[in-house]
Amino acid sequence: MVAKGGRRLPGFTIQRYSFGTLPQTEYAQRRGSMAAKKETAMTAEAFRDWQEGLRIPNHMAARQLGVSTNGPTNYRQNGAGRTVALACSAIEVGLDPWTPEGRAEMRALRHVLEAIRAVAHK
DSSP states (O other): OBOTTSOBOTTOOOOOOOOTTSOHHHHHHHHTOGGGGOOOSBOHHHHHHHHHHHTOOHHHHHHHHTOOTTHHHHHHHHOBOHHHHHHHHHHHHTOOOOOGGGHHHHHHHHHHHHHHHHHHTO
């Protein structure tokens, strides 16, 4: 570390790491990021089917999912993670964002969904 006037302070070492030239996956691995795992819970084909089924363009999908405008384009090509897949499910059935006040309604919907699944699997 450099003190005022340009003098070096004893016992301080400054290390700089540059990750700018590494491929994105290697950068993510070094940073310990979840992005390094490249887990896709929703395939690219499934995302395209979801978006086309709702007939919404990329900018509307991005707004509803709460991602950048490039997000849906990326998901259409590479698939999407669990968070986006869950958001797609919620949007598909018309769920509002979670609130403490709506907890009872969400639990009731869960019981209805479980009953429908039980009948469908018979």
